[in-house]
Amino acid sequence: KKGYTNKDLETAGLISVSEKGKVFDRFRGRVMFTLCDHRGNVLGFAGRLLDANAKEAKYVNTAETPVYIKGNILYGLDITKDEIRKTKNAVICEGEIDTIQAYQAGTKNVVAIKGSALTEAQVNLLKRFAENIFLALDADMAGDAAAHRGIQTADNAGLNIKVVEIPDGKDPDECIKKDPAIWLQAVQDAVPFYDYVIDSAAKKYDPNSALGKKNIVKDTAKFLKPIENAVVRAHYLKKLSQIIDLEEDVIATQIEKEGDRLNVEQKTEMPEKVEVMKRRDYIEEYLLALLLQAQNPQDWLVFIKDKLSPKEFKSAGRGKIYDSLTKTKNEFDIKLFIGELPEELRPMADKLFLVDLGPVLDDQQKMLEEISRLVWDIKGLTIRERLNDVSLKIKEKGDDDALQKEFLSLTSELQKLIQDRRMISDDS
Structure with a gap:
């Protein structure tokens, strides 16, 4: 009715097209x-399954x-932004x-982030x-790593953060269905985030035992150490001191130690580095770390070397290491491999080999899923960067048939990549 072609609908993620058309x-x-978006422009769609017994994913979203x-978006902001601006909440x-x-x-004055973690955008x-922001999320905000990253981003941006504690651990939907008044009271009684962190730790561990005191300080250190405001920091040190009955200077010293230990771990472990590394760097390093630490990289390269070219790595050095890996034989010796690399690449390879990857190396299915995902991510980011370049050229030069054709070709290539990935994910 609106004149959209199947190609338009496929690019928008509304339909899927099989190989047979x-x-x-x-x-x-x-x-x-x-x-x-916040102006009311339609960017995509989400769909919730009507038949609870159907053997399909409960939620489906427009692919990126x-x-x-x-x-980049907050669901509902186009409708609620005036109330948010009015209340500042x-x-x-x-x-x-x-x-x-x-x-x-x-x-x-409510919005949704469609996940547990706030992004910088x-x-x-x-x-x-x-x-002020009031977090009413399903995730354990004191223990969920992704939620923690989002909270740090909001805190660094100067937003005041409170946590809405819903009774019985329900989500807002369940709570409101039971009694809307309980929800409204929970929002009104929202507690400052750092109070929530300390109170959660005090409920989790015994504040009267030595082990409990140790664990309470350990759990709260990663949140309290980054506080830059001296008054706020002193306030929460005092609160923690009263709860676990220890001197504030003792707690402060231990928080510094715990914070330093966490910083060292973040420098040597790959999974939590997204916030301090560019996403592209993280993905490329993670992929190479998985391949270098595999017992035999060729077992995994056979699935990806025809799909991913060394030239698609943003870092020339990482591209060269990947290229060298694709040329290895079935019997792989990591020391020999690194020793044969150009001298300037050896420190990089050494660092990647020492990254702590956790249990993923022991799970072949998980390894394959991770490696496949990383390859798709690298290819997707490459196409998006090319799309951005072409878009800028179109803005500069105006209507240009060659550029328009290239833009459509790249858009189609990106959509096919997204569709292929989704089909594999649905099958797994």
Whole structure:
């Protein structure tokens, strides 16, 4: 009716097209949610399964496209931004249902981040409208690493953070269905984030035992050490001192030690480095670390070397290491391999070989999934960078048939990559 072609709909992530050309509606049998930017422009869609017994994913979202990037939007902000600006407060939920229920219950300054972690782009968007954020997330915010990263980003940006503690650990949707008044009271009684961290640790461990005191300080150190404001830091040291009955200077000294230990771990472990490294660097290093530490890299390279070229690495050095790996034989000796690399690449290879990858190396299925995902990510980022370059050229030169053709070709290539990845993920 609107004149959109199947190619347009496929690029937008609304349909899937089989190799035989058959078209499938990706959102069939689902209630639809429109994903808009803060101005109300439609960027994508989300769909929740209507049949609870159907053997399909409960939620389906538009795959990332040239216009929709999940971490760049806040669901509902186009509707609630005026109330957020008026109150200077934003209540943050995880998903669309929670947000709609909260809005209907009377919380008109609510948005959803579609996940457990705030991104830098979302924080920058929130800062335009709010001074205070109230987190009503399903995740354990004191223990969830991704949530922790988002909270640090918001804190560094100067936002005041509070936590909405919903009774019985329910999510906003469940709570509001039971009694909207309980939800509204929980929002009103939201506690400052650092109080929440300390109180959560005190409930988790015995504050009267030596081991309990040690664990409470250990759990809170990663949050309290980065506090830059001396008054705020002193306030929470005093609170912690009163709870575990130890001198403030003793606690402060131990927090510094724990913080230093965590910093050392973050420098040697790969999984939590996203916030301090560019995503592209992280992905490339993680892939090479997995290959270098595999008992035989060729067991895994056979799946990817025809899909990923050394030239697709942003770092020429990492590209050369990957190229050398693709040329190794079945019997792999890491010391011999590093020794034969050009001298300037050996420190990089040594560092990647020493990265702590955890249990993933012992799980072949997990290894394959991780390596495949990383290859897709590298290729996807490469295409997006080329799309950005072409978009800038189009803005500079105006209508140019060759550039327009290249833009459409890259868009189609990106969509096919996303579709292929989704099909593999659905099958696994």
